[in-house]
Amino acid sequence: MKAPSFAYARPGTLAEAFDLLERHGEGARILAGGQSLIPSLNMRLSSPELLVDITGLAGLSGIESLPKGLRIGALVTHAQIERSPEVKRHAPLLAQAAPHIAHPAIRNRGTLGGSLALADPAAEYPACAVALDATLVIAGKKGERRVKAGAFFKGLFETDLRPGEILAAAEFPPADKAVFVELARRHGDYAIIGLAGTQAASRKRFVFLGAGATPILAVNASKASSLEEAREVLGKDLDPPADLYHSSATKLHLARVLLERAWNKL
């Protein structure tokens, strides 16, 4: 479990970072908190030529209040989100989700941007971003572009990020109510199934994690007018893939349990 050798660069400006990414193309990987990337190197699951460490870049950190919502820089760590009074006030869904992410040592280094850009369908933030209808701010050589979270997650570990681009921040609009629940056999594990639920202007949004290749917005259940109906139609929304310990049917059953728990809290 030793990583194959690789080169390392820590650019001081975005321009330098774009340069490195362009020059090395697919051989370059962006390193932020490293909590997923470094283990994958050590297990020799990937062998990039170059790691571009973006933790020295200005402008990717910080939590900022917007006229409507909150902007969180890509380099903000899970621990910062967990402890931030702004997040608790303006994006309580994230504050509820953060303590479920792994363990304190990992939360001290892992970043919001890293989690969103990796797009692990079992991770907490991608589901929260979709539930809150967040906007992702993407920096590229030619400037900045903005993508809605719902369009950003395209497949298993696949996002709308193009080669050479860096996820800079995410903007979270406010919600009237928010609830995050997940089921993990051990605290800190990737959840068997989880649910980020929001309610804004009496419209509910239920987004599941661990239920497909991407965060899954339960379209039918979100529109349902009663809990019974929501539970019933959830079967049309979800066809969760089995994991090592749980069949698809078990996961759907657990999703319904979570839906009920979330519904009663919204």
Add this chain to the structure above:
Amino acid sequence: MAKAELPLHAPGTQLDKGYIGQSVPRANAQRLLQGRGSFIDDLRFPRLAHVAFFRSPYAHARIKRLDFSKASKAEGVIGVFDGRSVAEYCTPWVAVLAHLKGIKSPPQHAIAIERACWQGEAVAAAVADSRSQAEDAVARIEAEWEELPVVVDMDEALAGKRVIHPELGDNICFKRELDTGGVDEAFATADVVVEDVFHFGRHTGVCLEGRALLADYNAAEHSLTVYHATQAPHMMQDIFSRHLNIPEANVRVITKDVGGSYGIKVHVYADEMATAALSVMLRRPVKFVADRLESFVSDIHAREHKAKVRLACTSSGEILAFELDDLTAIGPYSVYPRTSGIEGNQVVNLTGGPYRHQKYRAKMHVVFTNKNVTCQYRAVGHPIAVALTEGIVDLAAQKLGMDVAEFRRKNLIPDDAYPYTFPSGIKFEKLSHHKSLNKLLQLMDYQKLREEQLRLRKNNIYRGIGLAAMIEVTNPSPAFYGVGGARISAQDGATLRLEPTGMLTVMCSVTEQGQGTEAVFAQVAASAVGVTLDKVRVITGDTAVTPYGGGTWASRGAGIGGEAVLLAGRALRSNVLDVASQILKADKATLDILNNEIINRLTLETRMPLAELGRVAYFRPDTLPIDFQSELTVTRHYTPRQYGFTFTNGIQASWLEVDPDTGFVRLLKHWCVEDAGTLINPMLVDEQIRGGVVQGIGAALFEECLYGPDGQLLNGNMADYLVPMAGEMCDIVCAHLETPTRQSQLGAKGVGEAGTAGAPAAVMNAINDALAPLGARVTAMPFTPQRILKALGKV
């Protein structure tokens, strides 16, 4: 007054007890906590080479071709080797024991030749200047394979349509039958017969420190020094010597700090033998530290069992008979030198163990499969036997409508019935089942808990209480391995030396695995000699230094090693008093040692400090009578022999809540009452029990090595293989009874495995107690949410 009538001690002094029974802190804890431990990976040697292994990606495959041309040219590579080249330096082994009649296994090589029989079996080794470079080289090895049919299912293995080792005739490694007679009659006349099938997931012991060794061959003297994270240095000395053809006197095994073992590090591993052979081949030090991924496919696994158990009893709840049919799968080889037949053998020996029925019939098969090998892991066989016994006992009580505690009280062997022979033939010296049960019920406030349980059920809160009475093998005699021909020592020794400064050096053949063995020996030695604990230094884990012995396994360290220390300490005390008597020209019987000083035992008056005695004995013996020679170094040994094993007993209880919507189990509290004889350090005993309980809970709720139908391990990493973690654990309350063994002067029995033995059964029974009003029952460990939901009919 005659000498014999002199009072032993002045009133109020506790010379006889000393530190025994006191929770004094361990001397080595501070060193470890300050990061100054010395583990194998901390060692840096000149010309040190590192080895990484190329492991079979298939569960069963013929090696058609291995091409090292690219790997050999990789940067930093010293050499790349296959099984044939290593076999020229290391002979194969066959793991059988004469007392396990009929056990069979094929020869196993340090590196597989021709064929790999499990996914993860090493088929080549790359040695390089760094581990990273060795891994680079492994990635460049090219192999051509011919996949062979796999046998992964136990029943399929037993049926034997496909035979893994055709030369053995079938897939049966070992089988055993036992019959006291009268079983059929007992079942025929019984008022109540209960029967169930229990499954136990294959799991493994996850040590903080992976398996590791550094082998350093010195061609100049044809000697081999192996720094080895092992539980049995002398056993390994013998094995390195015999299989590498180096005289035993030229092999030295040094075991420094070890980061946990749990039985994982008491076996001979092919990759470790290969590492030693590579050191001989390359004439330089070679290090191997198993990383986490290879640990999962190469550390021994354990406990894959499927067993049917039946119990017959009367309508008044008297157990008449037990019947057992156990099937266990061990991978493609019996593990050397202890064999993989022991776990199943223990299940047969121990099932039904706490109870007084006299009729028992058992059948057990151990079969080969194409999975990683299994062997002895903490509490060997006990978690299976206790779960089978206590699971079926609860079912019987349920069927009779009797309280589970009352049912046990009716059937536990009476505390005054010892010595007692159990129907499987094992003998108990002295146990305390009833006292333990009473203490447990009081400790947990059983009645109140039952009332709470009933009250909460009305609010749809499902909580359960599970009890698990147990017996455990500790302090094994030569009957365990020696009689079967294994060169595994059942005796251990201790050397105590009083230094000129009055310090006491203790050298013992039992090793420290991180559990505090050295602290226990220091307490016994200080108490036996009469010095304060700060004067004692303990050395373990060096075959060139300590007396010969078995090491650490089967809960034997304190009971056997501790007794050797005690005997040596008492002899040294006497020798020191001989010297004092000469120096002081006083009657020896009037002298004693207390707090590092020679005292008058009646008046407690100080006569001289030990440092002064040491000065005279070592540097001015000219002042002593011409015919007197001081002997301030003493060695003593101890072997338990009166009983095959010094059995202990205990009982555990679990209190938990099942969420019937999710199938999740929340542990609320766990209790363990244990009778391990004399307690030397109650704090260390409690932590042994707590750690063991947690490993047992791991078996009940979390841990299972999952294999696919192709024999691939599916969850061989720390994210997917779930070890129990602090967040999910509850408080574990420990209490003790002390029924000392009379086989030794110390009276200590073993305690290292008690927690692991009983916890899975207690948790299982508690889950089933919680599920009972819902009409559900689970019997396949680990009890995952899915298994519980299935039992509830929800998925």
